[in-house]
Amino acid sequence: MAPSVLHAQFLPFGRNKVQYANFHWQILKTEHFDIYYYPEMEELAGKGAHFAEESYDKLERVFNFTVGHRIPLIFYSSPIHFQQTNVTPGFIPDGVGGFFEFIKGRVVIPSSGSMEQFRHVINHELVHVFMHNKLEWTLRNNGQRTDRYLPLWFVEGLAEYYSTDWDAQAEMVLRDAVLSGYFAPLSYIYAISGSFLMYKEGQDALGFIAREYGKEKIVQLIDNFWMAEDFQEVLRLTLGVGYEQFDRAWLRDLRRRIYPLVETADRPSDAASAIVREGFNAKPVYYARGDSSYVVYIANNTGYSGLYMKSLDGGEAKLLLEGEKTDRFEAFHLFGSRMSVSRDGMLAFVTKSGESDVLHLYDLGAEHLVRTLSFPGLVMIGSPSWNPGGDAIVFSALNEAGEQDLYTVDIVTEEMRRLTHDLYDDRDPAWSPDGDRIAFASDRGPGGFQQIFLLDLERGGMHFLTQDSCSYASPAWSSDGAAIACTGDRDGTQNLYVIPVSEAASMLPPVRQLSHFTTGVFDPAWTPDGDVVFSAYDGGSFQILGLQKIGAKIDSLSEVYGPRRPQPAAPWTVPSLAGTTVSSRISYEKEYQVDIAQSAISTDPVFGTLGGAVLSMSDVLGDDRYYFLISNTAQTSSELLSSFNIAVSRLSLAQKTPYSYGVFHYAGRRYDLLDPDLYFYERAYGGFFAAAYPLSKFRRIEGAFSFSNSDKEALAGVRQRKALLLTNSISYVKDNALYYWTGPIDGNRFNLTLSYTTDLRYANVNYYSAMFDYRRYFRIGLRSAVATRFEFLYNHGKEARRFFLGGSWDLRGWPRWSIRGTKRWITSCELRFPVLDRVGFDFPFGSITLGVLRGAVFFDAGNSWDSDYRETLGSIGAGLRFSLFGILVLRYDVGKRIEDNFTHLQGDIFQQFFFGWDF
């Protein structure tokens, strides 16, 4: 962390993983697990412990394997808390349900408010634990290296296969892939690697193996993994068939199952009128302005989610609000929360903002945000619904205990009222047009399926509206209050249903099926005319579609279950597992384990032989990290003791302001382009402290200081310098850039840094620095952008460090790092566009995808100088960027330098080949 800030040629950017919550960790020890949780979610932790032990017993039997160590399970009571985990340093996007970190064997799982989903994710991740441990044991026992891994489709498919039944969502995704022709058989499944479709294809493939070849074959594929390098060969050894033969049989099985559906069911886009076809569009809601009718919805078609509005009479969609660029609309939870429009055109919707979700009120007529409400103690909010009077909203919310319940808020007084209070998953509330009742979906019924309930606000009490051995969700009232539209997965995939509503009765009303689609539909919303708009999954995208005049058809639809049934009895409960509870703050007994231990020896023609080792350790939660570095640059034995480089530092991530500190001793010859002496011997020892305060996910303030004793001897020439250096720096950083294959394509980044370095003892060094870097990316197409930057770096004073310029990363066409000075400026303008979407090879034995090829046309101008600014240098040209496996970008540029203070172009052309991401 810290000292690099002072010496980096390129100023650091990056978003912030903000630790908003202060977790007081405790550990619940059960027979096989150490469960980390915080006191607010104690009851939920007990339920999770029960699920975990139950899963362990089952998986032990299935895998015929015992995990030989206690498994650390880290629970969070909400996805927003989960996104703050330090077990993984990276950002966790919305939609990630949990993960297994296989280096230290940690399992990290959030609750989303649903017990069933919590159980599913626990099961899913524990399958990974068992699979990983069994595989490692198998490889070890067969003398093989243990860093070989099963293909991802198998790993995730296995986790789904053993953790959940085949549900409507899985069926939807697979049906669409088969019917739309983008299904990827095992031979080509790499093409969908990492996608949700891959998970479900993997799950179905294993189900097919179980049916066709025997259930025991699934685990035998792991047992036999050591027998061959190629998984196809393992498949052949275990099942007797390779990919090609397997794919033929599997596809035949899928077609037999799915193709007949076409006779009795339609694709949504064939049977309903299209409102929005392309991209990922969700949560539609109807809005009328004068005589015009609109649909307002959330979509992500550019990489940023946003709020859109489109006329039902046609025309282009209008972007009302772009999210995920600013603090206020940090994340939209694309598929998580419905919206609602009041009678006077006020849209209520939810985004994440800072440490929790907030509720926004947006005037659709004036097209501006009116108000934002936040609710202490509620971490996530979903599906607001206006009352008919437009002065109150009902919504579902997840609190810190992990309870997903219903609340109302008075818009005028902001007084909040809790309507339900339990561990059942209550969501998608909808206020009736008469204001007396609230319909909502909940899993409190028998069997744990989601059903539709009615909450009577006048008389109190709650009763079932549906009761079935399947799930119903997303209730929506017709404008006259006579019917509720909802989704249900009764026939294996999610379709639309309609329920005529009468007064609360002891008998259930009939449920009528409205649509018979091949794939799935979501979030129906009525219009005043009795039409229904909804989102549907079709052709790999989520479309907004509409069905006309539904109200008039209700009575003609058939009921899905026969005679009316009485209201069901008591809801289910989930037992808790108490275990041996150990209460502790993580600070008092942190369990540290090694992250990396690496040593290296190198030989360099200039610096000779260097050897060293690095060790890093962190605690179970990843909050506290230690780094140890030792190396030696001695060229003779007499130099040994004086040539040790040692550094010890600690990085603490457990609080909102992460900080680090450490001590160091460096001694040896150095070649430093930034240093005025360039090539010198230096011995320096001292310490540093750095901290970064995040203002939001996108903005932060950084500060650092270091204190060191530095004795330097210039090797080119004779110059010795002693100094007792104190360096201070402060930075403001902003970054909301959207990355694409070779670099940013949207958003902007900004860094302003001021620093001051002085020699407290000998006055040999005294300089200050000001660094300014601004980059903005103008999106001109889905994959194209114009990227601009302006950078000004200024050092001034005694022994001021130099900047360098030249090369593929800044002033293109000029030799790399050939221009040095204590001041530097550069500006660039670059057009970025796609050239080839895939570069790969298809061999008879398989395919390999190397990467993506993109192009650029650019202009650069700038210079670096010490005291006299002589001329402006520049270049123009074009280039290609190749993203190799998505991790390394190779760059090739051709063009002409602009020379002599922008008076003429270079005679011939330059060519530069290098690596590195676009600015």
Next chain:
Amino acid sequence: MRTPIAMTSIALLLLTACSTSFRLDRPLDIGKGDWLQMGGDAGRTHAISEDSPSIPVTVRDGIVWSFGLDGPAAKAAALLADDAVIFSSTTGYAEAVEAASGERIGVFPCKWFIHATPAVADGCLFVATNGIEPLLLCFDLREQRIRYEAAIPSVHAAVCAVGKRVIIAARDGEVRAYAARDTVPLWSTRLEGTITAAPAATDSVVVVAGQNGDLTALAASDGRKLWRLPAGSPFLAGPSIHGGTVAAANYAGVLTAVDIASGERRWSVDCGVPVYQGLAWHGDTIAAALSSGELVLFRASDGTEYRRISTGELPGAAPLFDGGGIMLLQRRGVLVRIDPRSGEITEIAKLETRSETPPLLTPYGIVLVDEEGEAVCIPREK
């Protein structure tokens, strides 16, 4: 730390692969009392009768002796031959120790991984190895020399020795018989499907349980197929023979008893959960350790279940009758003793790590091996 051990082991293998000699400090005299396969099922090894008395031993900290194998033992059971215990490890070494003291007295380098329990027959040790070139190695234990090595298909099932014959069942379904003394191939029969379970044998019949769900009987003399009984679900654990009956449990949890002469089903019982371990047989009792952690006792005569005891843990090996009780090694590395009358479960020993190496009964104690290759001999209960 696994990588350095693997590297060292590979280096050792390379160094010793050039040589076929081995070292044994004293010749082993293989006699009647030596290792029996209880009908050929190496998963149920005990060279001595479960009713035979123990020899008094000195016990220190609860163990008679301990020994570190060259590497992990996995599922290959230890053998007892002339007061020597012979271990085999996946690093390719068979090692002999004194059964009384645990002192090493010999080592047999076998070039490749040993996954299948070896066999002792007619004065020889037979080891089936796995690797790029699987081999059947025959070591003469008296003369301390390697007699023969034969190229074989990949074998996971324990080597079966009965009388002067050695029988191997290969993964690819081929069953081969060799003469023990000179390892001359006697016959070879190909069955359908994969075989990973140890075959069981009498003097005249070899019974093989395959992953295609078939129980197949072959004539021990010439490999002729005598009968075949499809049982509907794969067999992962080998059959057991007692008297004129062969019994086996499959992945579906169905335990089937078959008349060994005619191949007629005598009875079958559905236990409901997969069975991964072999059966134990004592008198009219068959003990089956289910993957649910339950130990179930059946009357061998008619398949009546008369006792079901829940141990709560995944079994690591077939159960073992010993002195009125039933010893069961749990996968987590704990050996428990179960009283079949009262159902009481007593923890006898706990290994450092997990284990699925079948325990070995010796006159001096019970020998256990954990998955890291640490062996201990614990005293038998009176």
